[in-house]
Amino acid sequence: MPDHPSNTNAPNGPAPGADLPAPDGAWDRYWAHGFLTSCRNAFSGNYEGTVRALWEAFFADLEADARIIDIGTGNGAIPLIAAAAGLAAGRRFDIHGIDLAAIDPEATVKTDRHLLEQIRFHPRTPAEATGFEPASVDAITGQYAFEYTNTGRVAEELARIAAPGARLMFVLHHSESVVMETSREELVNARIIFDETRLFPRAADLVRIVGAARSPEDRRRLSSDPKAEQRRHALNAAAERVTKAIDSSPHPQLLQMAMHRVSDAYKALGGENGLAEALEILATGETMITANADRLRDLMQAEVTPGRMETICAELQSAGFRLDPPEHLHHDGGPLMGWVLRGSRA
Ligand SMILES: C[S@@+](CC[C@H](N)C(=O)[O-])C[C@H]1O[C@@H](n2cnc3c(N)ncnc32)[C@H](O)[C@@H]1O
Secondary structure, eight states, X not given: OOOOGGGOOOTTSSOTTTTSOOOOSHHHHHHHTTOSOSOTTTOSSSOOHHHHHHHHHHHHTSOTTOEEEEESOTTTHHHHHHHHHHHHTTOOXXXXXXXXXXXXXXXXXXXXXXXHTTEEEEXXXXXXXXXXXXXXXXXXXXXXXXXXXXXXXXXXXXXXXXXXXXXXXXXXXXXXXXXXXXHXXXXXXXXXXXXXXXXXXXXXXXXXXXXXXXXXXXXXXXXXXXXXXXXXXXXXXXXHHHHXXXXXXXXXXXXXXXXHHHHHHHHHTTSTTHHHHHHHHHHHHHHHHHHXXXXXXXXXXXXXXXXXXXXXXXXXXXXXXXXXOOEEEEGGGSSEEEEEEEXXXX
C-alpha cells in the first residue's frame, strides 16, 4: 500500500505537498458529474480508436502484477483502459489513480463498475508528492495530466517512486490540437455570456420584475412601465447577440446551455414558487458555466508548445528517465490530439 499523503502523520513538519496551491474546485465539480474524460466533445464515452489502442499497447507490455500509477486521473479513464487490458490478457495489475481534485469515481461513475473495482483512487493527492514508497511503481501514466503540474517537481517525484526500468507514457496537450482549438473557442463564448452581454444578471433583473407582478392587472401594467421595458430591451439585445454567436460558432455548447437556462427560468415563473425557482435556475446555470470556463482556462494554461516540450523532456531526463523523441498523436488518422511521450526509468 502506498503511504498515502492524507494518511501521513508528519511529526517533523508539514505533509508533503502542503506548500502546493489548493485546487480551486473547478475540477472537483467537473468530475462530480461522473464524466469519464475531460474532452467530451471529442469522445462520447471513454477514449476510443487510436488513443485507446495506444494505451492498450502500452499496458500489453507490462508484467502480470505490475503496479501502475496514473497521475491527474480524473474519473479514471486511463486506469479503466489498464484494467480492461489486464482482464483481456488474464492479468490483474495493481492500478492506482491519483488526482489533486476531490475525485470519487466509485460514487460518481455509473459505467464499467466491474473494472472500477480493480482500481484504487487517491483523491486530493498531488503528483508532486504522491506518498508512494521509493522504487515501488512499474508504470507511470498520465493523459492530459503531467502538463497541469509543476513538471520539474513531478519529474523528481516520479523518478523517486519508479522502480528501475519502470515504463512511462504521457499524452499531453499540444498547443495546436483540436482540444485546444475547441477550448479557445469556448472561452470566447464564455466571454460573450459573462462580459459582453451579461446575460444572466440581465435575465435575473427582468425575472424579478415579472415575477413580482402577481395579478393579470400587474402584468398588464408592466408593458407601460419604463423600467420594465428598459430591462426587457436589455435582455432581448443580450439574447439576440448570444443567438447570433450560436449560429456562427463551431462549438456553441456553453452558449446553448446559457440560453436554455434563461428560457427555463421564464417557464418556471408560471409555477407555484415561480420567482424563487426561476432565480435558482439562473444562479445554478451561471455557476455551472463559470465552472466550465474556469476549467477551460486551466486547460489553456496547460498547453504544450514545442518549446515547452523541450523543457519537459529536459526535466524528466535530468530526474533520471530515458525518453524516446516526442511524437504527434492523431485520432484515427485525423485531428491532432496531442503529444505522446514515452520513456523508462534509467
Ligand atoms: C484534463 S484533466 C485529465 C483527466 C484524465 N487524465 C483524463 O484524461 O480524462 C487534468 C486533471 O489533472 C488534475 N491535476 C492538476 N494538477 C495536478 C497535480 N499537481 N497533481 C495531481 N493532479 C493534478 C486535475 O485535477 C484534473 O483532474
